[in-house]
Amino acid sequence: MNKQDKISIIVPCFNEEESIPLFFSAVKKVTDEMDAKFEFWFVDDGSEDNSLSEMKELYKKDPKEVHYLSFSRNFGKEAALYAGLQAASGDYVAVMDVDLQDPPDFLPRMYKILKTENYDAVGCRRIDRTGESKFRSFLSDRFYDAINKVSKTEIVSGARDYRMMTRQMVNAVLSMKEYSRFSKGIFSWVGFKTKYLEYHNIERVAGESDWNTWKLFKYAMNGIADFSQVPLSLAVWIGLVSFILAMIGILFVIIRRIVDPSSSVFGWASLVSIILLVGGLQLLCIGIIGRYIGKIYMQVKERPIYIVKEKK
Template sequence: MSLLSIIVPCYNEEESILLFHEALCKQVDQMPVDYEIVMVNDGSSDDTLKLLKQLSAIDEHCIYVSFSRNFGKEAAMYAGLKACHGDYAVIMDADLQHPPYLLKDMYAAISEEGYDCAGGLRISRTHDSRLRKFVSHNFYQVINSLSDVEMKEGEGDFRMMKRCMINAILSMKEYNRYSKGLFSFVGFKTKWIPFEDEERAAGNSKWSLKSLFSYAMEGILSFSEAPVHMAMVLGITLCLASVISLGFLLFAPSFAIGLVTILLLLSGIQLIFIGIVGKYVTKDYMENKQRPLYIVKESNLPL
């Protein structure tokens, strides 16, 4: 019988983890697979770890890995994939916004229909604010126009993969990770299964607009060189424009004011693009340090 690994990153999920476990088991117990639930505690400050230990004590399918601090969801997903033993693996959030009932369709797609991956495609955002919807929609427009990898609006981390795809993801050990881009980069035949937006089982979202913006910038910088090319083109254009403007300003009564305005504009644009280049250099600097993606404090993984 095939083994399905269910990877669950957990950060302060004490209110929802038991509800998630109950709903998940109802679904996978009906599937023709053996399964393991790999729950990764990403440095939670509440009782998440205590509950994960309780679940692992009463349910032999449950495995927990606990980080020494919060390393982020990207690290938690990587740790779960690295720890799992399944022929297939699925990544799910613990807040039940990734509906467990979709697992049967995902499994059928990759075990019977010839797909390497089956992902959930969220087709509505009824529980998001207008601002959040706007940012999300425009992010996919921007990144698809700037990068060589294609990402669908509504796709996320909720996907089931064959072992060949799991190994491909694990082979990319970069420190600065953007899994949505990595999933697209490795390719493999993927089926998208639409589902309606689900409300959180409990608690509040851990993703603020600031963290979503930072995550979006990570995606753009990880999979596109366009910002650097834009800096070069704009720099050349501004140099030419400043030469022309200076010619006009020599004969204008407000020469001094105009000159100061141009200098301030050019200085501001220079600083913006120096910052962009600096972000790329910083990412390369962090890669060269070769620090671990995460540090495990404790686990019940079999030796």
């Protein structure tokens, strides 16, 4: 293989001071055995711990390979990933999580596939979720079912951000300038031929994940609607709750009528149920429309996706 090939590894980080040195040590053992040049881009997404200090230590030890970006505040993983892709200069670009849930020993195989086979990207997907709660796994599976039904862009179930791409595909991803980003969808939308490697779930090497169930749910909603404005989301939930209460009220009135034929279906109970039903549906629809209007609003403001405070 050509030694002149350069591979950039993008590593978004948020409060990962324990994982960063472990990650670099594990990945470096793999990359040192590969016939290519490497550069690491650690992106500090406004961490509140000593993540940036750990990046600086790695930079001091290996300034030729290690680089870092530090945001002025927390902009989110999607912004960190985008910033890393913009900074990367490699012929091939890989994206990895710092918690070592993405197996580093896949890197040589991914590189070989891109060099010898007709693929533009090699992604990874988990075939199980060992170690996660059944409830969280259930929600994840339902998310993939839902998004693939409502979207023309197919999202592979269990797909991770962990992948290696050609420079051509990276440039295509960077050409998409939208403010609200959902990388799994973007990677699929740009097309290009992608091969997926399967593996079993791996536990974090250190620390705790910042991605709790609620954050994952919001991320999923962002992927479906490509937007996440809190006030508009609140309107959707109020409408949904009102609709559910209305349905419960209507069922109560009907069941009461069946059990007790002498009871009347008219009166305050049925009236309130109907009002909640209609009002809830209206608010739900307005909220959904509002989410898309909110996306347009955020896009036309043309705010930067991220702001860099430090870069080496």
